[in-house]
Amino acid sequence: MAEKTKGKQLQEKLTHKWENVWENINEGENETIFNFNDDYKEFLDIAKTERLATDEIIRIAEKNGYENLDKLIEKNQKLKPGQKIYANNKNKSVVMYVIGSSDIKKGMNIIGSHLDAPRIDLKQFPLYEDSELAMLKTHYYGGIKKYQWVALPLALHGVVVKSNGEKMNISIGEDENDPIFMISDLLPHLAKDQMAKKLAEGITGEGLNIIIGSIPYNEKDLSDKIKLNILKILNEKYDITEEDFTTAEFQAVPAGKARDLGIDRSLIAAYGQDDRVCAYTSLRAILDIDSPKKTAVALFADKEEIGSVGNTGMDSLFFENITSEVISLITENYSELLVKRALLNSKVLSADVAAAFDPNFPEVLDKKNASFMGKGITLVKYTGARGKGGSNDANAEYISEIRNIFNKNNIIWQMGELGKVDQGGGGTIAYMLSKYGMEVVDCGVPVLSMHAPYEIVSKADVYMTYKGYNSFYKA
Numbered sequence: 001m002a003e004k005t006k007g008k009q010l011q012e013k014l015t016h017k018w019e020n021v022w023e024n025i026n027e028g029e030n031e032t033i034f035n036f037n038d039d040y041k042e043f044l045d046i047a048k049t050e051r052l053a054t055d056e057i058i059r060i061a062e063k064n065g066y067e068n069l070d071k072l073i074e075k076n077q078k079l080k081p082g083q084k085i086y087a088n089n090k091n092k093s094v095v096m097y098v099i100g101s102s103d104i105k106k107g108m109n110i111i112g113s114h115l116d117a118p119r120i121d122l123k124q125f126p127l128y129e130d131s132e133l134a135m136l137k138t139h140y141y142g143g144i145k146k147y148q149w150v151a152l153p154l155a156l157h158g159v160v161v162k163s164n165g166e167k168m169n170i171s172i173g174e175d176e177n178d179p180i181f182m183i184s185d186l187l188p189h190l191a192k193d194q195m196a197k198k199l200a201e202g203i204t205g206e207g208l209n210i211i212i213g214s215i216p217y218n219e220k221d222l223s224d225k226i227k228l229n230i231l232k233i234l235n236e237k238y239d240i241t242e243e244d245f246t247t248a249e250f251q252a253v254p255a256g257k258a259r260d261l262g263i264d265r266s267l268i269a270a271y272g273q274d275d276r277v278c279a280y281t282s283l284r285a286i287l288d289i290d291s292p293k294k295t296a297v298a299l300f301a302d303k304e305e306i307g308s309v310g311n312t313g314m315d316s317l318f319f320e321n322i323t324s325e326v327i328s329l330i331t332e333n334y335s336e337l338l339v340k341r342a343l344l345n346s347k348v349l350s351a352d353v354a355a356a357f358d359p360n361f362p363e364v365l366d367k368k369n370a371s372f373m374g375k376g377i378t379l380v381k382y383t384g385a386r387g388k389g390g391s392n393d394a395n396a397e398y399i400s401e402i403r404n405i406f407n408k409n410n411i412i413w414q415m416g417e418l419g420k421v422d423q424g425g426g427g428t429i430a431y432m433l434s435k436y437g438m439e440v441v442d443c444g445v446p447v448l449s450m451h452a453p454y455e456i457v458s459k460a461d462v463y464m465t466y467k468g469y470n471s472f473y474k475a
Ligand code: MN
Pocket: 114, 274, 275, 304, 352, 353
């Protein structure tokens, strides 16, 4: 073999190149990656809303020995190292803890993701009849491109709380024998005016009305007979009335299951992967943790897509309050100061997706600083917009610490930036946790078509993110 030139040697020593996961695993690991992603797809198929995701996470947690914190508080039962607990926040958000052996004031290792995803919510008085069709009025949730949500099979998921307090979960459209729902689009033959509009205006928010039926109730001289027939069917099936809709929560999401993408089956196309991909990988990572030194925490927030507001969003005091409860069950010497120290000394991976470089849209990302599909778990130092406005901008000391954990554990990772400077921007839950003084950095899976009805991830990145989260808990 020819000897490497001096320049080649120097290049290898001094320059850095991100690696492709598929090229850097051994053969056995290939099967592990595919098996892990089969489990992940199953989770996606069940967890189509934040409520369904919360239910599924709690089901899995309980199966793995996690106890409901409420019950322990009631009994004032002290917590021991290695004990596993969870707290349910109004069935929309959940937090899991594995109690560590070291002093809690030294901090916790926290991974925080979110369970909500962009979607189409029903309005509170949704049902009406127009031109021989029964329709549902909607109000979209989160950052959607409205034109993507027409002419697409939709499922409806909701919770109805009847006047007697009885709560009913309704899901229609996921089973292949279920009917689906759909928002119609304009035929191209008559779309001259629509096509001349800006992309953002071709489909309007008030135009996102969902078709729900078309058979009239069989009686002469009656108005709104199609609407009445829909109400009759719903009443027979679920014992609900039009008034029950006014207090209910219904979401329309793309119907159907997660699918393998590509002839090599290396990618997944599915709804809601922002941010259920980070939720699932952090869930799997904490399930592997049995007796950590530092308390391990997996946090699954709601309402990230609309600014983390509300009592189930990250900006609420839920996590702080629940952590106070946990600390009061860990120590005999509970104080507010102890809680503050525990929070201050904690380390966080803000687990959210990154914008992967898209060869169809090379103009919006800086190729030198973007994350790529298949190049592993992605660290994002800052998000924000314009001059890093609204960004957490993680500290060099902390990012380097995470780098060392990843390198030591053979985690294939990359740095990513959310788009070119001044191209747009966004945010995550990072800054809400950093206000306690915790070290926080965004860290997750690169995604293509983010916020579209079907988002794309690489199975290699999903698996590497699980491994990366796992190494963080173990560090
Ligand atoms: Mn997200």
